Amino acid sequence: MQKTLMVLSFGLLMASCTKKAVVSSSQSSNGSSYQYSVNLTKVDNDKLEVTLINPKIDTDEITFRLPKTVPGTYSTDDYGRYLSDFKAFDSKGNQLTANKLDVNSYTIKDAKKLHKISYKIDDTWDSPEIKGTKIFEPTGSDIVANKEYSINTHCFLGYFDGMKQVPYQVTFTKPNGFYGATSMVAKSSTATTDVFEMNNYMDLVDAPILYTQPDTTVLKIGGADILVSVYSPNKMANSKEIAANINTLLNAQKEYLGGKLPIKKYAFLIVLSDSKTMTSFGALEHSYSSFYYLPEGTSEALSQTVKDVASHEFFHIVTPLNIHSEEIGNFDYNNPKMSKHLWMYEGLTEYAAGHMQAKYELITLSKYLDMLRQKITTMKSMKDNLPFTEMSANVLDKYKNQYINVYNKGALIGLCLDIKLRQLSGGKYGTQNLMQDLSKTYGKTVSFKDDELFDKITTLTYPEIRQFFATYVEGKEPLPLTDILQSVGIEYTAEATMKQASLGGIAIGFNQSTNRLKVANIDKVNDFGKAMGYKANDELVSINGQAMEMMSIQAIMNEYSANTKEGETVTVEVARKSAEGKEEIIKLSAPAILVETKQKNVLRLTENPTAEQLKLRNFWLKP
Ligand SMILES: [Zn+2]
Secondary structure: OEEEEOEOOOOOEOOOOOOOOOOOOOOOOOOOOEEEEEEOOOOEOOEEEEEEEOOOOOOOEEEEEOOOOOOOOOOOOOHHHHEEEEEEEEOOOOEEOEEEEEOOEEEEEOHHHEEEEEEEEEOOOOOOOOOOOOOOHHHOEEEEOOOEEEEOHHHHOOEEOOOOOOOEEEEEEOOOOOEEEOOOOOOEEOOOEEEEEEOOHHHHHOOOEEEEOOOEEEEEEOOEEEEEEEEOOOOOOOHHHHHHHHHHHHHHHHHHOOOOOOOOEEEEEEEEEOOOOOOEEEEEEOOOEEEEEEEOOOHHHHHHHHHHHHHHHHHOOOOOOOOOEHHHHOOOOOOOOOOOOHHHHHHHHHHHHHHHHHHOOOOOHHHHHHHHHHHHHHHHHOOOOOOHHHHHHOOOOOOHHHHHHHHOHHHHHHHHHHHHHHHHOOOOOOHHHHHHHHHHHOOOOOOEOHHHHHHHHHHHOOHHHHHHHHHHHOOOOOOOHHHHHHOOOEEEEEEEEEEEEOOOOOEEEEEOOOOEEEEEEOOOOOHHHHHHOOOOOOEEEEEOOEEOOOOOHHHHHHHHHHHOOOOOEEEEEEEEEOOOOOEEEEEEEEEOOEEEEEEEEEEEEOOOOOHHHHHHHHHHHOO
């Protein structure tokens, strides 16, 4: 999973069938699989009806469940909250007694007679009337009749206790012209229906589907077909442009993983949202796909975010999907136990997503250092003395507010481990090799025991690595960033004064209806701000010709303050209302001035690095 809260670093909080029954209802004996059907053309009050012709039940009583949580989310979501009108029937259409056991579960009496179940499902994205924690969109569902149906299968389809291993058949009736983008290959498909078959519940939950008017592009990389499917409500971005953006990235990932991809088909399902009340965005990984929920913007403005999130999700094909503990391998959807190893599942994945981009020069070293710097800053704002293994094992309850640190401290643990391994191996062995070795040792169907992983890694590597885990991952010590970074010729300073280009000392606000930054007031403008001639309520449209779109603001601001030189002409376009209330675009321009600012967690290349530092840096950063 990759979740980003919509907070910019300058302190601005942004809103962020009736299917033709597969088994005829007069049939008296049930078969050996779940036979589900959902008719997307019959949306009633934002809900869809789900019917299930159940597999044969051999017990007097059976419990049907929707999950409490699903793999990759590390949160308690109670998908049963969105279910209503639960009904159970025998083959003659008589209703059987069904009692609600808890928020996610229903117990059916006289279960040997059970033939059919039906219920309604509301979507999670826009059901504010349903109480409890809001579900992170990439793991939820959205029903917008005849426009978009975001179907994470676990939101709609459940299982019977003890029967997760039984095969599933799911039939969707779809609006004319609609396409269901997914990693699954349809068993059969017509203009109005798609039928999917999966071996068990785990595989079904692992395969979300996005139904829209088709906007898809297929890339061929490393022997795999990569489907990119995009829904952009205002047609600001499209699959062709986004696929072009991630093509180079995926090729670099293939190299990073040793030249081959361990998959045949993979699907990127991307929903862009024009919601004004967005509070977070991101994605959820699956074995052969990933589902994205991002603010709508042009493909160009979304480019870096898509790259960062897509590379993270795509690397999950390594872990936890091919390297995981028993807690994850045999997932209990309604009584989940968490593994201690989020530092690896999420941390190493996030580390690889950034490291790969620097290694294959998709981003500059200075940009990579900036990424690391943001992670250090976030890590320091969290509970840095909480052992990471303890946080991980208790992430569903006690430490859920520390979860976001997996992308920060988790990734920095990966950084330290990688450089340490390079140091110990004379440059030959790093986390990339380690993950390949662990994939060979375990794999998709073999789980490790939570308590054995650190020892296993130590056996594969060096005794010093056991000490590293004991001190910094199981222990409370802060990561040895200064020493580790120094060994590759990077200086880490907790606080430094630097000269940076000023935007004029204006107070910055945000206009939610236009999605633009605005000048909140000009009480403290400096000489540059005066020369520019800002007025209160001016809205920032572009800086030096770069459009300030929501998803690119942060990168443009960072680049402006770090790279603008003293005296260079700065041009800012603002939208300003005339006396008659008409909006005009005005160009403001003045020579730049640099001002001294205090910066936290500064990373700089050492001025005169030793040969040894340079050698290790190259082992770490050169392909
Ligand atoms: Zn993740």
